[in-house]
Amino acid sequence: MELHRPDPIRLTNADPQGRLVLRGGLLAGGESADVAVDRGSGLISDVGFVAAREGDVDEDCRGKVILPAGVEAHAHLDKAFLSADTPVPADLDAGVAEWFARVGDLTHESFVERATQTIEALVVHGTTTIRTHVDIASLHGLRGVHALIEVRDRIHARGLADIELVGLAAPLGGSSGEPVRRLLAAAIDAGIDVVGASPDIADDPVGATTDVVNAAVRSGLPMDVHTDQTVDPALFYLPELIRQVRSHGLTGVVASHCVSLASQPIDVQRRIADELAEAGIAVFTMPLSSLFLFGWEKLECPPRGVTAINTLRDAGVIVAAGADNVQDPFFPYGRCDPFETAGVLALVAHLTADQAWDMVSGAARQALGRESVSVSVGSRADLVAIEGTNLTNALSMASEERTVLHRGRIVARTSTKRSLLA
Secondary structure: OOOOOOHHHHHHOOOOOOEEEEEEEEOOOOOEEEEEEEOOOOEEEEEEOOOOOOOOEEEEOOOEEEEEOEEEEEEOOOOOOOHHHOOOOOOHHHHHHHHHHHHHHOOHHHHHHHHHHHHHHHHHOOEEEEEEEEEEEOOOEOHHHHHHHHHHHHHHHHOOOEEEEEEEEOOOOOOOOHHHHHHHHHHHHHOOOEEEEOHHHOOOHHHHHHHHHHHHHHHOOOEEEEEOOOOOOOOOOHHHHHHHHHHHOOOOEEEEEOHHHHHOOHHHHHHHHHHHHHHOOEEEEOHHHHHHHOOOOOOOOOOOOOOOHHHHHHOOOOEEEOOEOOOOOOOOOOOOOHHHHHHHHHHHHOOOHHHHHHHOOHHHHHHOOOOOOOOOOOOEOOEEEEEOOOHHHHHHHOOOOEEEEEOOEEEEEEOOOOOOOO
């Protein structure tokens, strides 16, 4: 995928004085509004009718809905775009096996190239904040970590997006044990931002949970743990994670996937949801890959493969969504687009457009501990303007016609041309 980044985008925002004005746009509800951005601070200075003044730089947003930019809350940039010569996985175990069969042969350059390609595609589609997991395993050590730290720092230098890395203790022969503990400690020293693991598919799930919790306690870093990636109600390790988080008083904790929670009786779902809310643990769901990976063997009423989204939301748990895998050994589809994630999420969880977009934007920022973003005066101008008449229409159409701002500067612009010839 080659992305065209014209030089005028950079020149447009080179002057730190004056305003960038998004002219003729629409708010989420369809109301007309200009949005003025102070180019010095990168903050929104006016919303509504904005009178022109000398020094303004205008961006034509007629026919576009202006929204807070998307957040990719759960990516795997080290795995992305490897599906071209990879068999389609029949389930999660098949994806894991194929990934570990290939990862040892991947070069530093391959990690860097594919991760950069994915980030650029995410930005072009309107995502300006990205949390990505990167595997740590004895098979390839910290190769992926070092590559993605390099990518993160380059992206930050370009001012393209905010990136944070989760060091994911990978379950090769079990994700607990002294070798993996040492590798995770080395990844922390190297500069990862978050500690993580997949204890639910480790040989010793409780021990693996203890390892990552202890790493979070020692380092003071946030924690994001893959857990319960199964529709089997008998495999349910979320209560153990809650217990350990509570016992250590940890904050900034995310439980990713939590699929088997939706297979529990409703009274169990509600009790666990209340406990998650009390412990301050956010939950990330990944509708695209989960719908694909789970339920192949269920020919009657196959499960949807996502967590108990609305039960969690009703209990006050912060619930956000990510795209997870993109065209890799786990999931051969995906286009690095928050509107794709939100659109599928709205269908699978029976959400309004506002609720679905919040889960890939506002709620995700809150769970990551990031400042909130809104189309209002004083907010940081991380925005996406997308063709549409209102949010619901924009989510339905998912047009490629978009303008993306990060920290008050235009970082991507996509235009399309349509011709009806008969």
